[in-house]
Amino acid sequence: MTVAASARPVSPVAGPGVGPLLRSWRERRRISQLELALRADSSARHISFIETGRSRPSEEMVLRLAERLQVPVRERNALLLAAGYAPRYPETPLDDPALDALRDGLERLIRGYEPYPALVVDAGYTVVAANRGIALLLEGVPEKLLAPAPNAMRLALHPEGLAPRIRNLRQWRGHLLAQMEREIALHRSERLRALYEEVAAYPVPEREPEAEPAEPVPHFALPLRVEHAGRVLSFVSSISTFNTPMDITVAELAIETFLPADRATADHLRALTG
Structure with a gap:
């Protein structure tokens, strides 16, 4: 199945939301909010607001955090959907x-x-x-x-x-x-x-x-x-x-x-x- 990239917001998928998902990846990588903020050119306050749902991250921020957290490409699409954005990465059949x-x-x-x-x-x-x-x-x-x-x-x-x-x-x-x-x-x-x-x-x-x-x-x-x-x-x-x-x-x-x-x-x- 090929997924077209788009910056147009979509309805978030049912689930825990992008904040808890990002927190889960950060904890899995064993880094603090401050360290992630420094890596992503943000602030610990903003990272905290995203993780608790008080702030909705931009599509660019979701992708930047996913990159800094070394989130697999398939899971980056899940983060984008949870934040209300369209998937960015296609999944092309190998025989295509x-x-x-x-x-x-x-x-x-x-x-x-x-x-x-x-x-x-x-x-x-x-x-x-x-x-x-x-x-x-x-x-x-x-x-x-x-x-x-x-x-x-x-x-x-x-x-x-x-x-x-x-x-x-x-x-x-x-x-x-x-x-x-x-x-x-x-x-x-x-x-x-x-x-x-x-x-x-x-x-x-x-x-x-x-x-x-x-x-x-x-x-x-x-x-x-x-x-x-x-x-x-x-x-x-x-x-x-x-x-x-x-x-x-x-x-x-x-x-x-x-x-x-x-x-x-x-x-x-x-x-x-x-």
Whole structure:
């Protein structure tokens, strides 16, 4: 659904109002009214009046406060509606022709990362693009987890997914669940909470003691250690998002790349895809 931007006031939506919503975001960020006022070039008195409903903020002020509070783009629309303004940020379907250049760029980016794994996920961890490195790691995963819209968290933690092959499953599982907890706190998404409850309930299989890696595991990041073709491959991951997105769909995309954590992993991947 595309939402047109407009400065024309509209009727506020039913709910607590923009003041309590802004106060909630400020408290979540653990900053005082004075600190927020300084960041937003305002006064603590004005911030207090907005939060208590004694003053109606302008559209510009709502957006400025949302920016200083690092409110997600989707939630900025909710703040604008609560203040009586039209939503500012559209939500363009990813398959819309308007995003052709974006999709092409993402595909080129993750293909260029080969032979190392890389994928693109949305706010619910649905995989919207993946390269051959990811396909290699997912060999043997049942089709029911791969189609029609695979979910990265299910692929990693489901007992029929990668979980039985992840040598440091408890560590990696803890990392993924903590990542989801942070996203839930930030976005307050019921969809994401339901996914979290599902994957957190998956059984964690008993494992034999881990074999030592061929090379020392780097201490700068937690590695993913996963079995493939009789070898244990080690990766460290990074996640990238878009700077200053003006569309909800784009704002909620994340690119995750997996860098080999040792020379043996890099050599193995190059040999397989060379």
